[in-house]
Amino acid sequence: MKKIVNAATPAVCAVALTLSVVAFANSNAATAPAPIVTSAPAAPAGQPVDLTYAAEKALPAVVYIKNTQNSKIETVEYSDPFEDFFSDPFGGFFGRGQGNGGRRQRQVQTPKRVAAGSGVIISADGYIVTNNHVVDGADELMVTLNDNKEYSARIIGADATTDLALIKIDAKNLPAIVIANSDNVKVGEWVLAVGNPLGLNNTVTAGIVSAKARSMNDPRDKRTANLVSSMIQTDAAINQGNSGGALVNTRGELIGINAMLASPTGSNIGYGFAIPTSIMNKVVDDLKKYGNVQRGMIGIQGGDVKDYVDAQKEEGKDVDLGTMEGIYIGKVVEDGAAEDAGLKEGDVITHIDGQKVTKFGELTGIIAQKRPGDKITVTYLRNKSKKTATLTLKNEKGNTKVVKDADIDVLGGQFRAVTDSQKEQLNIGYGLQVLKVSGGRLKEAGVPQGFIIQRVNDQSVKSINDLQEIVKTASKSKEPVLYIQGIYPTGKKGYFAVPLEDE
Structure with missing residues (x-):
């Protein structure tokens, strides 16, 4: 059976690729950078192809990216089927049970994780394109150039649907790659995959374009069900660590960002896939202008x-x-x-x-x-x-306005994770306490200072990052509302509906 594998080291793989059959997606091609054509001649028909020129052009523009996720304290639930029975063995008969169904929480420390992938320099001032799953969850990002210089990187924006991310390092006069128009690529054309597979830095593999506009999405597969599906397929070897690297033509011009491989073993057997530059250009432009991708939906x-x-x-x-x-x-x-x-x-x-x-x-x-x-x-x-x-075309909300990610600041509150004493006193395992309410959506909805938020839109809230992600997701939905469940300091439960937009 075929495996869908993100071409990054396992510790950093999240999800990648394609798009579901619901109509989808992005951009205005007029805003994308025009392709720049070098003077390198293509090989005459029927003659051997010299790929050394392409390798020399592409290698300096491909970087190694190290994703470090620091050790964290997380609250996890576990099951104790005997807890309720021994605390009140007759509760089940007389309706007096005060347990929580045998569910308990405990805190665990996650190990430090380090994973790696590749990226492509697209501008001399330090903008680098890679895969979303290469940078996802990173506490620190380190970029190593082809000449072994190292830089700390920050994320400008990332998009899970196209599995693309834009990061930036503070550097000048970098060897930016030339970007070609992937629409002009032909099946059978020679290509190189450039990246850092399996811990082997600065690696080049050769092959051809095996297919274009390849649909990899499967609604039954969570890894590919909701992702943009119009990939360049190649038999150039793509392995774990190649994620975010460059797929280039014989002139060393970028035609795609390597993203995944399809394999029954998890290693390359001739089926690699890259996100075409026609999509990449638009995503990069959106991330720079808006901080997220503006998707036109055909419906x-x-x-x-x-x-x-x-x-x-x-x-x-x-x-x-x-x-x-x-x-x-x-x-x-x-x-x-x-x-x-x-x-x-x-x-x-x-x-x-x-x-x-x-x-x-x-x-x-x-x-x-x-x-x-x-x-x-x-x-x-x-x-x-x-x-x-x-x-x-319309956006996810059914209109034609620019969709912006709402920041947690729109709520007008200050938050803190509940303390151990609060957990013990209120018999809860997690939550965010509202420390202060100023002018914002919380005040408009009547959420008081001191209230402890435990669930929002049916998702557990254990940290400020959890709340931030839920707010972002809700702000782009057709119903931009937060349905908050929680508990007052007195132990009384509370429920609030917090609109993120004015009606």
């Missing part, structure tokens, strides 16, 4: 026409959609861009802005370069009849 669920037709045949149904190429619309999202433009379930999308789309990965790649508010022209078949429509 459909579906898949390849061939997959749909084959599935119908297995059920004994003969289906003729007028084509065997394109994207079959299985569902139109309510109040989405597609519904507004009149698209319906059963329609088949064949072109976007005049560009032919034969499979779902191609559609994903195009939409991933768009932003909310961008307009696209969709050509589609309905009952084999050709039609066109203009769609205005």
Whole structure:
């Protein structure tokens, strides 16, 4: 059975890659940097390819990234099935049980973790692109250049959906890589994968482009279910540690960021995948401008026409959609861009802005370069009849505004993890106490000073970082509200709804 493996060392792997079949994603291609073409000639047809030039150009721009996660004290739950019985053996019969179902908490110290990956210098002033899963959870990031100089790095922004991150080091006159347009890459073209695999720094492997717009997402696989899926597939060897490294053409120009491999063993067997620069350029631009990625959503669920037709045949149904190429619309999202433009379930999308789309990965790649508010022209078949429509892409909230991550400051409060004495007194295992309430969302919702927050939007809150992440996620949802559960210092339980936006 095939494994989906992020090409970083195991300790830092989180999730990576692709995108689910719900329509998705990002940018305006006009904002992406124009590709710069060097003067190195391509090899004549039928002649051997000299890859030394490409290696010389790419190697100085690829860096080694060390992710350090410091030791931490964490509260964990464990089960004691006899606790409630021995504390009150008759409680279950007479309804007097005061236990918590045998669930108890204890504090454990996690070990210090160190993991590694690769990155690519994209500007002389220190901007570096890598994978989100390479920097995820880092307390410290150290970057080592090809000449062995070391720098501390900070995260400018990261995006789990595209598995891309932008980091920065304080340096000048760095050997930035030349960025090519990945849309111009052809299947069969020679490429190099450059990175730091398996602890072997400054490594180059060669292969060809095996496929484009490859869909790797599987709704049943949590590692790939919700991620942008329009990958460059290559047989150049990509292994753990290659994550965030460069996939370059024969001129040494960047065409993709190495991200993952598909393997039954966890090691390379000829299936490596890279995020194309057409998507990377837009993500980098968004992270610089907004701090997060602005995703244009087309508002459909579906898949390849061939997959749909084959599935119908297995059920004994003969289906003729007028084509065997394109994207079959299985569902139109309510109040989405597609519904507004009149698209319906059963329609088949064949072109976007005049560009032919034969499979779902191609559609994903195009939409991933768009932003909310961008307009696209969709050509589609309905009952084999050709039609066109203009769609205005929307964001996750169903409008065309810029989506910003709400910071914890919007709550207008100061917080502190509960003390051991509070845990003992109130018989709780964790929580954040509101130390102060100033002008902000907490005050508007009536959350008082001293209240202890334990759960928000049905997620446990054990630290300020937990609350920060929940606020960020909620701020980008269609319902930007925090549903807070907790306890007063008196032991009384409390519940609050805290809107993050004005109605």
